[in-house]
Amino acid sequence: MELLACIRVLKWIRENGSWDSVTRVQIFTDSQYVKENMARARGWKRNDWRNRHNEPRENADLWNQLISAHTKVGITVHFEWTLGKKSPVLKRVDKAIKLLRQRLLVEDRTWIAATGREQLLGQ
Secondary structure: OHHHHHHHHHHHHHHHOOOOOOOEEEEEEOOHHHHHHHHHHHHHHHOOOEOOOOOEOOOHHHHHHHHHHHHHOOOEEEEEEOOOOOOHHHHHHHHHHHHHHHHHHHHHHHHHHHHOOHHHHHO
């Protein structure tokens, strides 16, 4: 889920970006998995998704998408780790994201029903 969130935010930046006064973007995540492995992922890709001990890495498809989105974003991006939901700001962000996700799921179900695809997805 954390990888997908980072992929989506990078795509959003690319599609909505090019702000004159913005020179870099910081993405805050409570996922040490993302923060610690962002630099390593390019090496894994060069090594056929294996680490330096030749162990296979999981989520190669998502890491590949994240590397691609990071390359195409067109602005310097730094990933920063923060302890999740500990500050009032992060608590509000978490609540807003949950509400948005709920709204998007409802809209998606409505669209599926309107297009008649509901039965295909339910089977």
